[in-house]
Amino acid sequence: MSIKCILLFCVMALATALLDPCPEPESLRPCGCDFTGINCVKVKNISQLEAAFGGTKKTMHKALWIQGVPVDAINADTFGEFVFGKAYIEVCNLTSFQLSALNNSAEYLSELSLFGNKLTSVDYKRIAVFQKLRLLNLAQNNIDHIPAFAFKNPSLETLLLNTNPISSIGAFAFRNLPSLKQIELRYIRVKRLAAYSFTIPRHNPLLQIILSAGQIESIDEKAFYKVAPLTLRLTMNKLEEFSGPVFKPLMEAMTLNAKRINKLGQAKIETREPHEATSRDEYLKTAECQVAVLLYPLGKSGGFLVGLGNRALYLSHWKRAL
Numbered sequence: 001m002s003i004k005c006i007l008l009f010c011v012m013a014l015a016t017a018l019l020d021p022c023p024e025p026e027s028l029r030p031c032g033c034d035f036t037g038i039n040c041v042k043v044k045n046i047s048q049l050e051a052a053f054g055g056t057k058k059t060m061h062k063a064l065w066i067q068g069v070p071v072d073a074i075n076a077d078t079f080g081e082f083v084f085g086k087a088y089i090e091v092c093n094l095t096s097f098q099l100s101a102l103n104n105s106a107e108y109l110s111e112l113s114l115f116g117n118k119l120t121s122v123d124y125k126r127i128a129v130f131q132k133l134r135l136l137n138l139a140q141n142n143i144d145h146i147p148a149f150a151f152k153n154p155s156l157e158t159l160l161l162n163t164n165p166i167s168s169i170g171a172f173a174f175r176n177l178p179s180l181k182q183i184e185l186r187y188i189r190v191k192r193l194a195a196y197s198f199t200i201p202r203h204n205p206l207l208q209i210i211l212s213a214g215q216i217e218s219i220d221e222k223a224f225y226k227v228a229p230l231t232l233r234l235t236m237n238k239l240e241e242f243s244g245p246v247f248k249p250l251m252e253a254m255t256l257n258a259k260r261i262n263k264l265g266q267a268k269i270e271t272r273e274p275h276e277a278t279s280r281d282e283y284l285k286t287a288e289c290q291v292a293v294l295l296y297p298l299g300k301s302g303g304f305l306v307g308l309g310n311r312a313l314y315l316s317h318w319k320r321a322l
Contacts, residue, residue, distance in 0.1 A: 020059035028052050037063030037084070046071050046078070053080040058104065060084075067091055072118075076100040083108060091116035099126040106130055113137035115160075120144065128152040139163055139184075145170075152176040157204065162186040171196035178202040184210040191215050191238075195222035205261045206230050211237070212270075221245045228257035232269045242271065 022033035031040040031052040038061050043049045049071060058081040066089045073096040074089065083104045089097070094117035102109060106129045119141040127136070132155050139162040148170030151159070156177050166188040174183065175196075181204040193216060198209060207229040216237040223246065224232075232250070251269070258267035 020061065023055060023059065027055060033061070035062075037061045037065065037086070038082070040064070040066045041069060043069045043071065046073060046075075050075075050078055050080075053078065053082050055080060055082075057081060058083060060108070062086065064088065072096070074098060074101050076103075079104070085109065086111040088113045088115075089117075090114070093118050095119065099123050099129070103129070107132065109133055110155075111135040114141065116140045118142050122150075124150045124152075131155060134158065134179075136160070144168075144189075146173045148172055149175060155179050157181040159183045161188070163188075165189050167191075169194065169197040172199055173197060174200050179204055181206055182208045182210070186210060186213045188214050191217045193219045193223040195220040196225055197223050198227050199225045200227045203227065203229075205257055206263075209233070213237075219243070219246050224250045226253075228253035230254070230258060230261075230263060230267055235270050235272055239271065 022028070022038075025032075028038070029052065030042040030044070030048055031038050032042075033039070040049060040052065043052070043066065049066070049069075060083040062084070063086040064079075064082075064084045068091045071092045072094060074094065076098045078098075078101045081104060084102070085105075085108050087102060087105070087109065088111075090113055094114065097114060097117070097119060102112075109130050110132055112130070112133060112135070115137045116139070119138070120143060122138065122143065124147065127133075128151075130153065133153050134155055135158045136153070136156060137158075137160040139160045141164055143161070143164040144167055146161070146166060146169045150170065150173040153176070157179050158181060159174070159177070160183075162184050163186065166185065167190060169190060171194065174180065177200060180200060188211075193211075197220075199222075200207070205228075207227075208231040209227075209229045210231075210233045212233045213236040216234065216239055218241070219239070221243070227250075232254075247269070254267045254269070255264065258264040
């Protein structure tokens with residue numbers, strides 16, 4: 001056995017040793033437990049859930065699953081002394097979730113999903129406590145606003161906010177997410193991207209910003225100030241004008257970022273889906289675009305010069321430009 005294999009075995013053994021064995025089945029019922037974590041899909045109400053975690057001994061487990069059960073609130077003491085590395089509390093019709101319920105997990109929690117509930121807001125100050133959080137899924141809730149300086153999580157890589165009735169995003173909402181690699185805001189109701197709403201001075205160079213299938217009609221010139229994603233997707237919105245002051249600085253920043261990581265051919269801003277093209281030629285041109293962003297209107301021809309990193313392509317299907 002190689003030294004590398006021995007070291008890997010030791011690391012895995014140490015990690016396993018840090019996890020506590022499952023509690024007695026009777027004490028945890030109706031939840032179940034195995035080496036993957038604790039599963040509470042058979043819970044009928046909040047009283048059963050609190051009773052299951054009523055033990056006074058602090059125990060650590062890989063994950064927690066509470067999915068599709070009729071629990072509308074998670075209180076501060078719901079999980080007692082239990083500690084989790086990941087928590088998935090999904091499709092439960094939650095209207096209230098006190099993040100302090102996971103205080104004991106603050107040093108360990110790497111994934112938190114509250115997908116498919118009815119939450120109208122998030123305790124942004126409390127969420128910042130989870131410094132090792134890598135994934136946060138808040139999709140399909142009732143969140144209608146992202147405040148300024150909302151998120152402050154140094155390890156967060158993936159932030160999912162799809163299918164929320166979000167009508168506004170505050171300045172610097174995502175500024176303090178230096179590890180961010182993917183942010184998704186599909187099917188939201190923002191009509192105008194405000195100044196500095198997507199300012200993220202430090203982020204993963206592979207960052208993808210997904211804003212497709214929304215209601216965006218206009219973009220402030222500073223909306224993408226100091227951000228350089230590898231991909232920006234604006235498809236299926238209501239944008240009719242592509243302003244040079246908005247997109248030209250963004251393209252320049254994206255090009256520099258792509259060059260640094262040797263991925264210039266992969267940098268792209270998607271403003272329409274290939275199937276939206278009106279002819280085979282336009283389809284091919286759209287599909288070939290590496291950075292599909294309007295730079296300069298070309299006079300009376302009705303076409304526009306579209307940047308492709310170190311190349312350019314003439315497209316005719318954009319109708320208007322500022």
